[in-house]
Amino acid sequence: MGIQGLTGFVEERGSFFTELRVRDTKLVIDGSSLYHRLYFASTDDFRRGGDYGPFAAAVGEFFGSLRACRVAPFVVLDGGRDADDRKLPTLKGRAAERLRAAHGLSRGEGGCLVPLLTREAFVQALGRLGVPFVQCFAEADREIAGLANRWGCPVLSLDSDFCVFDLAAGYCPLSHFQWRSVCPGEGEEGSYVPARCFSVEKFCRHFSHLNKSLLPLFAVMNGNDYIDLAALEVFFSKVRLAGGCAVGKGGKHARLQGLLRWLSQFAEPTEAVDSLLKYLKKHQREEIRELLCTSMEDYTPSDVNLEDFFQNGKYECEAARKADLPWWVLDALAKGKLAPFISDALILRSTFLHVQVENMQRPSAHSTALPIRQVIYGLLLKVSQNTEAASPSKQSNELPVVCEFDRLQKTLKKTFVQAASLPTDFCDDHFTLDKLIEVPTSRRRMLLLETLGVKPSILESIPSHLQLPVAVTCYWICCSEPKVNSHQLKALLLTMVSGELHRITNDPDPTVVHAEDDTIAYNEFLKWKEKKLQIKDFDLDAAHSFCQWQCCLQMGLYLNQLLCTPLSEPDLTRLYSGTLVHRLYQELKSTPSVENLFSSSPKMTQVYQVLLNTVASTVSPDFFQKSESCKKKKASNKKKKTMRCAIPETQRLGNVNRFASLGVED
Numbered sequence: 001m002g003i004q005g006l007t008g009f010v011e012e013r014g015s016f017f018t019e020l021r022v023r024d025t026k027l028v029i030d031g032s033s034l035y036h037r038l039y040f041a042s043t044d045d046f047r048r049g050g051d052y053g054p055f056a057a058a059v060g061e062f063f064g065s066l067r068a069c070r071v072a073p074f075v076v077l078d079g080g081r082d083a084d085d086r087k088l089p090t091l092k093g094r095a096a097e098r099l100r101a102a103h104g105l106s107r108g109e110g111g112c113l114v115p116l117l118t119r120e121a122f123v124q125a126l127g128r129l130g131v132p133f134v135q136c137f138a139e140a141d142r143e144i145a146g147l148a149n150r151w152g153c154p155v156l157s158l159d160s161d162f163c164v165f166d167l168a169a170g171y172c173p174l175s176h177f178q179w180r181s182v183c184p185g186e187g188e189e190g191s192y193v194p195a196r197c198f199s200v201e202k203f204c205r206h207f208s209h210l211n212k213s214l215l216p217l218f219a220v221m222n223g224n225d226y227i228d229l230a231a232l233e234v235f236f237s238k239v240r241l242a243g244g245c246a247v248g249k250g251g252k253h254a255r256l257q258g259l260l261r262w263l264s265q266f267a268e269p270t271e272a273v274d275s276l277l278k279y280l281k282k283h284q285r286e287e288i289r290e291l292l293c294t295s296m297e298d299y300t301p302s303d304v305n306l307e308d309f310f311q312n313g314k315y316e317c318e319a320a321r322k323a324d325l326p327w328w329v330l331d332a333l334a335k336g337k338l339a340p341f342i343s344d345a346l347i348l349r350s351t352f353l354h355v356q357v358e359n360m361q362r363p364s365a366h367s368t369a370l371p372i373r374q375v376i377y378g379l380l381l382k383v384s385q386n387t388e389a390a391s392p393s394k395q396s397n398e399l400p401v402v403c404e405f406d407r408l409q410k411t412l413k414k415t416f417v418q419a420a421s422l423p424t425d426f427c428d429d430h431f432t433l434d435k436l437i438e439v440p441t442s443r444r445r446m447l448l449l450e451t452l453g454v455k456p457s458i459l460e461s462i463p464s465h466l467q468l469p470v471a472v473t474c475y476w477i478c479c480s481e482p483k484v485n486s487h488q489l490k491a492l493l494l495t496m497v498s499g500e501l502h503r504i505t506n507d508p509d510p511t512v513v514h515a516e517d518d519t520i521a522y523n524e525f526l527k528w529k530e531k532k533l534q535i536k537d538f539d540l541d542a543a544h545s546f547c548q549w550q551c552c553l554q555m556g557l558y559l560n561q562l563l564c565t566p567l568s569e570p571d572l573t574r575l576y577s578g579t580l581v582h583r584l585y586q587e588l589k590s591t592p593s594v595e596n597l598f599s600s601s602p603k604m605t606q607v608y609q610v611l612l613n614t615v616a617s618t619v620s621p622d623f624f625q626k627s628e629s630c631k632k633k634k635a636s637n638k639k640k641k642t643m644r645c646a647i648p649e650t651q652r653l654g655n656v657n658r659f660a661s662l663g664v665e666d
Contacts, residue, residue, distance in 0.1 A: 004223045006160040009253045011175070016203050020154070020172065023069040023185070023192035028148040030140070030157030031077035031133060035122040037158060037174045038062060039114055047105050047357050047538055048578030049546050050115025053502075056573040059125040065179040069191045074310060075126060075133035076147065079333060080343035081350075082138045083319060091352060095405060096412050098355050103410050105357045106540055116356055116550045120557060121572040123336045134309045135336045137320040137343070141165070142302035149301050154197060163198055164215040164299050170197040207257075208264040216299035217269045220292055221276070222259055231288055235279040269296065309334060323347055326434035338561055345402055346380045353406040356547040359540050364406045365547035368480050370417065372555040375451045377402045377419035379562055382432055422447075437564050445566035448559060453478055458617055461610050468567040469496065469575055470611060472556040473549070474618040480548045486624040488545050490595055491584035492576075493611045498525060499574030501604050521601035528597065529580070542585050546578070 010016050042058040043051050066073050081087060101111045126133045136143050145165040148155045154169045155162050162171035176196035185191050204210040221232060236255065239262060266272040273292055277285040309315040313335075320330050325346065332338040344351050351373075353366040381400035400419045405412060436444075449456055452475040459467045473492065477484050505514055505522045553576075560567055587594045598604035616623075 003160045003164065003219045005253055005256050006163060006219075006222070007158075007173075009256055010160075010163060010198065010203070012253075013206075016199060016206070017176065017196040018170075018199050018202075020170075020195045020197040021183075021192035022071060022154070022172070022177070022195050023190055024071070026072045026074060026151050026153040027066065028144055028151070028153060028155050029073055029075045030144055030155065030159060030162075031075040031122070032140070033158040033174055034062075034075070034156070035059075035118060036114055038122075039118050040112055045579055046111065046113050046115075048543065048582045049356060049550060050117060050576065050578045051580075052115075052117065052121040052573045052575075053499075053577055055118065056121060056125045059122060060129060062179050063129050063131055065182050065193060068182055069193055071193070073131055074147070074306075075131055076140045076144045076306065077123075077133060077135040077336065078140045078340065079136045079138050080340035081348055083323065083347060085348055085350070087139070092405065092412060095352055095355070099407055099410065099412055102355045102357050103360050106360060106543075108538065113355075113357065115578070116354055116547075116554055117572055117576070120339070120554070124569075124572060126336075132310050133336060134306055134315075135334055135340070136306075137317050137323075137330075137333065142298065142300065143304050143306055145301035146304060147306040150305070150307055161219065161299070163200070163203070164219045165301060166200070166212065170199065172197050207260040210260060210264040211267060214263045214266060214269055214272060216296040217272055217292065218260060218263055219299060220295040222256055231280060231284055232276075234281075235276055238279050326436075328437045329433070332561070339558055341558060342376070342380065342562060345377055349381070349400065350403040351405070353404055353551075355407050356550065357543055358547040359544040360407070360410050362544055363481075364408070365544060366406050366551045368476065368548040369551040369555040371420070371479070372451055372475075372552065372559055373402075373404075374417060374420035375422070375447075376555065376559050376562060377417070378422045379436065379559075380433060381419050436562075441564075441566050444563040448556075448563055448566055451559060452556065454618065458614055462614060463500075463607075465568045465570055466496065466500075466611070468556060468560055469553060469570050470614055471567070472553045473615050475556070476549045476552045477615055477619055477623075479552075480545060482541070482545075483623075484545055487585050487588040488542060489615065489624075490588055490612070491581045492546070492549065493608060493615070494584050494595070494597060495577055495581045496575060496611065497598055497604055497608045498577075498580065499571070500607055501525065501598065501601065503571075503574055515601070515603065518601045518603060521598050521604055524600060525597060539582070539586070542582065546581060550576070 038058045039055050042054045045051065063073060081091070098113060101113045104111045105113060123133070141159065141161055144155055144157070145162070145167060149166075149168045152168050154172045155165075155167055156172045156174060156177060158174040165171070172195045178194040182191050182193055200212050200215070204212050204215075236259075239258075263272055266275065273289060276292075277289060280288060304315060304317050306315055314331065315334070320333075323343075325333075325343075329338065329342075329346075333340075333343055341351055353364070356365060358365045377400065381402075399421070401416045402419065404415050404417050406415060407413065445456070449459075449471060452471045454471040454474050458474075459471060462470050473489075477489065501518065501522050505518055507514070557569065560569065584594060598608060
């Protein structure tokens with residue numbers, strides 16, 4: 001959520017804050033605000049697809065500072081969209097903003113954009129650090145406010161809506177939370193984080209002792225993420241203050257201030273609403289009254305008791321109960337083991353695909369992972385090959401469809417995508433979504449690998465924690481358009497090997513003895529990284545290819561999670577570094593010897609060769625030579641293929657079945 005202009009207004013006036021020393025307390029943290037803030041603080045390169053290692057390090061430092069001050073953090077993450085989807089217009093607007101930012105970055109302009117897998121990397125980091133967290137069923141603001149009031153502790157966020165909630169211990173904006181500057185305590189008092197806390201009392205006092213019960217009405221009338229009342233423009237154009245100036249006229253923040261001053265003349269919300277409605281046409285009044293009153297409830301702290309989750313691992317939520325989802329799905333959503341993407345697809349049959357810094361002239365990088373998403377939709381919406389017995393027209397009607405919001409060049413577009421028909425022997429009547437967790441692991445693993453087009457035998461020599469990313473890489477090599485070239489593949493695999501080397505040389509277990517040659521190789525790698533080489537032009541086509549890989553990995557992760565992790569989940573912080581993979585790619589083109597970067601470690605050399613040979617075994621020996629010579633032809637074919645996969649709103653829906661070859665014949 002968020003209230004238009006309020007953050008800027010209160011930031012300009014320090015008088016609305018009180019100084020705070022944060023120590024010896026619980027702290028309820030808005031997880032979405034935190035991971036955005038920490039990612040932006042951890043890097044200055046937003047073009048190359050994400051440096052998840054430095055981001056995870058920043059997450060570790062942040063919670064280390066809290067621990068030093070004996071602050072007990074409890075992170076609350078947003079879940080999927082609300083069942084009524086009231087926020088859809090706002091989400092579409094934000095998606096369009098991200099698209100503009102991505103386009104600007106692709107052209108070398110400034111800007112910030114959170115990489116695709118940041119949220120997943122954040123959840124993994126919380127798990128490694130042992131930080132308690134919960135993923136709400138939908139938007140988390142009301143639950144955050146309710147939990148903070150239950151415990152009498154502050155809220156840490158960067159969301160102006162918390163200026164409106166009635167919070168017992170106040171709201172600390174992340175912009176004023178100096179976690180990098182922990183101060184030593186005086187006397188017996190321990191260390192603390194210097195912070196500032198927004199004071200509702202000071203804010204209301206500034207506006208003629210405004211009753212704080214009117215703040216939710218102010219938020220709704222001023223405009224927030226849930227409501228944009230065009231009908232109220234009549235009110236803003238007509239209402240005048242004592243000074244003769246219309247509420248809607250004036251300089252920066254004038255409308256916001258004028259509205260607050262107008263509200264200050266009323267004792268409570270009902271009186272203000274009655275006065276407001278007099279300015280509107282009679283036929284609008286009751287509808288607007290109902291909309292205002294309903295929207296004000298968004299600022300009432302939730303009675304959902306998240307304390308139950310942090311004590312017992314589960315909690316009651318009416319919205320979740322109404323959704324009537326299987327118990328294991330609700331449990332996995334609350335524990336962050338399933339992404340909000342899953343609940344959006346399951347409940348709303350609608351998903352957003354987040355844009356990256358990619359080539360806007362090409363089809364969306366997400367188009368490569370479309371078949372994986374279709375299998376996810378098939379699992380969620382239960383489509384089996386039994387539908388093939390139906391007539392073509394009936395079958396088309398029975399196949400579930402999911403609405404995807406993705407880009408078409410530089411525009412946000414809505415496309416309807418059919419779920420894949422799943423093989424009968426996997427998803428028959430005994431294995432509906434509620435019983436998916438009961439399917440034998442071997443069968444769940446087989447479906448995952450079949451979706452990625454990988455035979456189980458080729459993964460036997462791969463370490464278990466790398467099997468999923470290697471399978472995804474095999475899929476990427478075979479399905480991406482334009483085709484991946486050998487330098488891109490090698491750069492990606494060398495980045496994975498660098499993560500492996502970091503893992504084994506930085507193992508905190510004192511009983512683990514590190515091989516000397518591994519340590520030497522790691523130190524040589526660090527020296528190579530520290531070399532200040534001339535920065536070459538940004539290769540947009542290479543960036544597009546690596547974006548496709550991240551899209552495939554994201555959906556591979558989601559499918560693996562939905563299938564209850566038949567393969568180990570990889571550590572994203574050691575798997576991908578955009579800055580590193582782009583540099584390796586550039587150097588491999590001019591200095592092939594970079595491929596021997598880890599040659600002083602026989603173990604890492606073997607890991608690299610195994611990874612390379614495994615991926616190469618899934619394509620023909622002359623694959624890379626062909627792909628280089630046929631780029632133009634393949635690009636043309638890709639356009640046709642995308643038209644077949646993505647189904648416009650006006651086009652008749654046809655059958656999509658990637659698994660026809662898996663069906664069991666009688």
